[in-house]
Amino acid sequence: MTDPTTRTPTGPEESLRKYADALWSAAIAGDEYAATDAVLGALDAGVDPEAVLLDVVGAVQRKVGREWAANRISVAQEHTATAIDERVIGAVGHRVRTRPSRGRIAVACVDGEWHALPARLLAEVLRLRGFRVDYLGAQVPAPHLVEHLHRTAPEAVAISGSIATRLPTAHATITACRATGVPVIAGGAAFGSDGRYARLLGAEAWAPDARAAADRLAEGPLPRPENSTQAIDDLPHLADQEYTMVTRTAPQLVKAMYTGLELKLPVMARYSDQQRQHTAEDLDHIVQFLATSLYTGDDDLFGHFLRWTAEILEARSVPAAFLVPALELLGEELRDFPRATALLEGARAQFSASLVGTKESA
Structure with missing residues (x-):
């Protein structure tokens, strides 16, 4: 249900790390048999089955997520490793009944x-x-x-x-x-x-x-x-219907943002089809997370998303500053929505300040 354990591992930590390293190497190489051997070997060595699941398989899956976010493994590798982790979980279940x-x-x-x-x-x-x-x-x-x-x-x-x-x-x-x-x-x-x-x-x-x-x-x-x-x-704040309206008009909002960015950022004229697709997807995510923040009434949710997105973009050599004009364009489209406007203005100010701080520290 949840992200793999954040607690202290059960059993000798070095042993758990050894098996996790073996599983990582096998999973990232797409070697299902070696991956299965790693987890079954841990069980044969007497490692607690719950620790195998959470401190070996779970730890590896968390690393898969981190490495994808840092752009050190591809989407295909991430999918392959996840599929292998799924299979080895089944292997543990069959071994320990x-x-x-x-x-x-x-x-x-x-x-x-x-x-x-x-x-x-x-x-x-x-x-x-x-x-x-x-x-x-x-x-x-x-x-x-x-x-x-x-x-x-x-x-x-x-x-x-x-x-x-x-x-x-x-x-x-x-x-x-x-x-x-x-x-x-x-x-x-x-x-x-x-x-x-x-x-x-x-x-x-x-x-x-x-x-x-x-x-x-x-x-x-x-x-x-x-x-x-x-x-x-x-949820009393939903009475203003802003969440509903943003959700219903999401495709139009994304289109307006994309068109506006093309005018603001001449470099987009040289984008490949794949870059155009990724840009549209990023804009769609901005609208989706804004809508979710409006639903929950929690501005922090949107701010956290922006910080995470900035890290992903930078890891992929896309300037995080791209998000600022995107937020401005979305704000223009939603200027008649008080809660969305306040949320966007606050998020844009904080994000712009963080970008300036990052440049100064660099």
Whole structure:
């Protein structure tokens, strides 16, 4: 469900690092057999299975994400390594089989969330701890999840989300689950490093990582939803309809921003088709994250996205300053929307100041 462990590894740290290094080398080379040998070798050496999952496989997957963000591995390598990590998790599950002795837990990703490996890690850790687990995988539509909850009546449902732009969908999913009387524990980067969005959207519990989630579920049942009929739009700031309007007009906003950038940045006339596509995608992400910030009422979400995007752009030799005129153009399009205007002005001022500070320190 969540990003792999951030806690102190179980077992000798050097041993765990050795197996993680072996798995990394195999995964990045696309060698599934060597990757499987690495994790099964750890089990044969007596490493705790949960540590193998979280401190070996999980650690490698986190490194995959960091290396992709730093532009040191390609998208193809990232996908290949992730697929191999998925396969080796299955290998661990087949090697270490447990008989269910605890309650039933459903584990699912928010609809539109295709980063399924964190959820898979949680599912396997829960199985190791004796839970009966229904792992539903990536991109689970809320109606399908609700049907499953009605049919199986689990003690809880664990909802995973890595992409913040899926928070409105996560809200719908959490609300639908709670309406069935099943409590929700949420986790993943989408819900914030402190779980603020899990609480905002009504989840009964939040966990920063798979171990913490398993610990919380092992402590005892989550509290049943106090108000299972909570309205999905029970966020007062949404009454201004700004989120709805930005979402509905997103394609037009992206087009207007792109056209405006072509006038402001003559270099775009020399862009390749691939560069044009990437630019359009970046602009679409700006609009999506702005909309999500409007939905949650949290300006920090948009600011964090801008800082992360700047790092990604710089790693790919694209000046982060490109974002400033993009924000200005979006502000012009949304000048009749007070909350969006204030958010964009504040974000643009902070981001511009950070760029100046970066140049001065350099």
